Amino acid sequence: MGKYIGIDIGHGENTFDTGSKGVRVNGVGYEEHHFNAAVGLIVEKRLNELGFRTMPAQAAYKADVPLANRTNIYNREKVDFVVSIHANASSNASANGMGIFYWKGSADGLRFAKLFVENFKAMVDGVGLWGGDGIWESYRGSWTNFHMVRETDMPACLLELGFMTNLSNDFKYIFGEHSKKYREQCAEAIVKTVCQYFGVAYKEPNEPAPVVPTPQQVNGGNYKIKTGDTFYSIARDFGISVQDLQRANPNVNHRALQIGSYIVIPQKSAPAPQPKGNMNTDSIVTYLNSIGVDSSFANREKLAAQYGIAGYKGTADQNLKLLELMRKGKAPITKAPTPKGDQKTNSLVDYLKSIGVDSSFTNRKKLAGQYGISNYKGTAAQNSQLLVKMRGH
Numbered sequence: 001m002g003k004y005i006g007i008d009i010g011h012g013e014n015t016f017d018t019g020s021k022g023v024r025v026n027g028v029g030y031e032e033h034h035f036n037a038a039v040g041l042i043v044e045k046r047l048n049e050l051g052f053r054t055m056p057a058q059a060a061y062k063a064d065v066p067l068a069n070r071t072n073i074y075n076r077e078k079v080d081f082v083v084s085i086h087a088n089a090s091s092n093a094s095a096n097g098m099g100i101f102y103w104k105g106s107a108d109g110l111r112f113a114k115l116f117v118e119n120f121k122a123m124v125d126g127v128g129l130w131g132g133d134g135i136w137e138s139y140r141g142s143w144t145n146f147h148m149v150r151e152t153d154m155p156a157c158l159l160e161l162g163f164m165t166n167l168s169n170d171f172k173y174i175f176g177e178h179s180k181k182y183r184e185q186c187a188e189a190i191v192k193t194v195c196q197y198f199g200v201a202y203k204e205p206n207e208p209a210p211v212v213p214t215p216q217q218v219n220g221g222n223y224k225i226k227t228g229d230t231f232y233s234i235a236r237d238f239g240i241s242v243q244d245l246q247r248a249n250p251n252v253n254h255r256a257l258q259i260g261s262y263i264v265i266p267q268k269s270a271p272a273p274q275p276k277g278n279m280n281t282d283s284i285v286t287y288l289n290s291i292g293v294d295s296s297f298a299n300r301e302k303l304a305a306q307y308g309i310a311g312y313k314g315t316a317d318q319n320l321k322l323l324e325l326m327r328k329g330k331a332p333i334t335k336a337p338t339p340k341g342d343q344k345t346n347s348l349v350d351y352l353k354s355i356g357v358d359s360s361f362t363n364r365k366k367l368a369g370q371y372g373i374s375n376y377k378g379t380a381a382q383n384s385q386l387l388v389k390m391r392g393h
């Protein structure tokens with residue numbers, strides 16, 4: 001059985017919004033967890049391809065798992081090694097480079113750190129080493145006394161893959177124009193190090209690195225809850241109604257919004273029709289003429305039937321009733337719309353094809369979000385749920 005690796009994605013989706021894990025540049029927030037998650041997701045996929053089992057105690061783009069829970073999970077699972085993935089921050093804007101921490105006295109930790117530094121130098125462009133050779137000892141009583149390397153029963157390393165706060169260089173690799181390549185290179189350097197450390201044959205990827213999903217895709221929402229948000233303030237900001245927001249997020253408790261979680265902002269519903277025509281007259285004929293509608297008895301009879309007035313004879317009461325209903329803009333009673341598309345199939349994909357809608361996973365995930373199905377993974381249960389919602393029955 002393959003070796004078992006704890007892939008420790010630093011922090012969680014709420015640790016920038018409620019804390020300080022990230023940087024703000026020109027008013028835009030860049031979250032450390034997003035970088036850590038992107039690297040971690042690639043590492044996980046690649047290690048699995050190479051026959052390793054993996055345990056991420058912290059899921060990508062989900063609320064933060066406390067440090068003690070993380071190490072409890074790794075210790076209980078008895079993983080063989082823990083790699084904790086981070087980006088660094090400093091009040092000194094010129095601090096830069098990658099640093100790797102191991103627990104002082106751990107020969108295995110040091111061996112991994114040395115292998116990683118060599119791979120980082122050979123495989124990763126643009127970011128240097130922090131503090132000479134990039135290798136740091138963690139020990140009690142020092143600022144390097146990190147929980148993840150101290151409390152793990154197995155060897156562990158904590159990686160600080162450059163400084164987010166170094167805007168002149170590292171930031172461009174962690175979050176900026178070079179970030180896609182940099183994240184892939186960092187991930188591959190970790191993967192190669194794990195292989196070498198365990199004596200497992202390393203193979204370069206034969207496909208491009210996986211496209212990492214966005215937090216919005218993973219969470220099935222398009223808006224992230226920030227401090228102070230309420231359904232009322234969000235609805236107001238997006239110019240939609242609170243009811244529309246609740247309808248789009250049936251599983252969200254709007255009285256206990258979780259900072260850093262995602263909700264769906266629905267499309268604006270159509271604006272209420274503006275009153276048209278003569279609003280003062282009591283005469284249905286005058287009113288119909290004012291909106292350019294045929295006011296003959298025959299047509300009024302037809303309109304009356306559409307508005308649910310039975311046995312129209314043109315009495316004063318019936319005319320007033322019809323006038324009131326038409327002014328209110330109450331929709332005429334029409335036949336229920338004929339169902340569209342394949343009404344028999346149990347396959348969501350077949351149904352989407354039958355109504356001419358993109359049936360790719362990406363689009364199904366988007367639709368799932370719009371229909372309030374969170375965390376869409378394409379399971380059979382989610383597909384039938386989405387099928388029912390889209391058909392409306």
Ligand SMILES: [Zn+2]
Nearest residue numbers: 010032086087
């Ligand atoms: Zn961190």
